[in-house]
Amino acid sequence: MLGYNARMHALPSSARVAALAGEATRAVAFEIVAETGSTNADLLARVATLTQPTLCWAQRQTAGRGRAGRPWLAADNGALTFSLAWKLRLPPQALSGLSLAVGVALARQLAARGVMVQLKWPNDLLRDGAKLAGILIETAADKNERGALWVVIGVGLNLAQGDALGAQLGRAVADIGQPQADREAWMAALLTGLCEMLPVFEREGFAPFAQEWNGFDAYAGCEVNILDRGEVLHHGRAAGVDETGRLLLDTEAGRIAIMAGDVSLRMAEV
Numbered sequence: 470m471l472g473y474n475a476r477m478h479a480l481p482s483s484a485r486v487a488a489l490a491g492e493a494t495r496a497v498a499f500e501i502v503a504e505t506g507s508t509n510a511d512l513l514a515r516v517a518t519l520t521q522p523t524l525c526w527a528q529r530q531t532a533g534r535g536r537a538g539r540p541w542l543a544a545d546n547g548a549l550t551f552s553l554a555w556k557l558r559l560p561p562q563a564l565s566g567l568s569l570a571v572g573v574a575l576a577r578q579l580a581a582r583g584v585m586v587q588l589k590w591p592n593d594l595l596r597d598g599a600k601l602a603g604i605l606i607e608t609a610a611d612k613n614e615r616g617a618l619w620v621v622i623g624v625g626l627n628l629a630q631g632d633a634l635g636a637q638l639g640r641a642v643a644d645i646g647q648p649q650a651d652r653e654a655w656m657a658a659l660l661t662g663l664c665e666m667l668p669v670f671e672r673e674g675f676a677p678f679a680q681e682w683n684g685f686d687a688y689a690g691c692e693v694n695i696l697d698r699g700e701v702l703h704h705g706r707a708a709g710v711d712e713t714g715r716l717l718l719d720t721e722a723g724r725i726a727i728m729a730g731d732v733s734l735r736m737a738e739v
Contacts, residue, residue: 480528481653489657493664497553498523506532508552509607509623516609516619519554524660526551530625547644549655552623553663556611557671561618564608566675566714568592568729571604571622573678574666576685578658584645587687590707590716591729594626595687596643602626622663628655676712683709692737693718695727703727704737 483499490497498521505511508525510532530550557564572588579586579594586602587595594602603625611617627644669677683689688707695703695718705720715726716734 481526481656485653486657486660489654491657491661491665493668494657494660496521497660497664500525502527504529504531506530507623508550509605509621512552512554512621513607513609516554516621517612519556519619522556522664523554524551525554526656547627547629547648549624549626549628549652549659551656551659552621553660554619554621555663555667556614556617556619557667558614558617559671560616561608563674564606564620565729566678566710567620567670568604568606569682569710569714570666570670570675570678571606571624571663573681573685574662575602575604575624575626575659577681578662579645582655582658586685588682588685589687590710590734591714596645598687599641599643601643601645624659626655626659628652674712675714679710679712679714686710688734688736694735694737696733696735707734 480501480503483501486499487494487497500523502525505525505527507530508527512519512523512525527550568591569588572592572594575594576586576588584596589595592604592606593600594604605623607621607623609619609621611619627642628650629644629646629648666678686707686709689709691707693705693707694701695716703718703720703725705718705725708717708719708724710716711726715728718725718727
């Protein structure tokens, strides 16, 4: 990790973020900290005490996580790392496609600000084929309201220093190319996108977002493999997603639908 001195960086202003954000964010409580282990873990640890949607934004994470517990690394002061806790009155099985809807919400905001991205099923944003952002969603039952649950949506978005992070990880990593990015403005934009998307998802599920997700699909029409612990489970041509968020794959045996679990999508070697 690159060196970090919290005293050298003033914390962003929650008041300015709130002022820049849209009306959909007005009920959100803001928590901005210099450093923490994981913003997702912080919110999950006290979800029983939350009374409103809550944003936890850390300037540095020391134990960020991705899917399946994999570590999420970000260049110090070169990324937005945050989590949003939001209560949904839905059963767990109705959350299918939520990570994809989150991807659409983020991609919209990036595109509106001139950063063209693509989406990789089920939870990554790419720029020029390299990873720009990742999404991690975790859930907890609401102990005060039967039939409701809290979703904690974690996002890591590289603003700058992608080359340095890529060298550390040994693979290509993208950023938005704005070393002097207005972090508060970016946070306001992304938060607005999420807060506008979530009520729609609660009412209608992923279906309203499926066509738009397919428009951002990084692997549309490509030969791909579906991997489980490094083993190829399926091979075929990617054909987008359906209205529940399942990946459609055209194989030699016909079209199949893949649920988003602990499997990985990779471009096939040709």
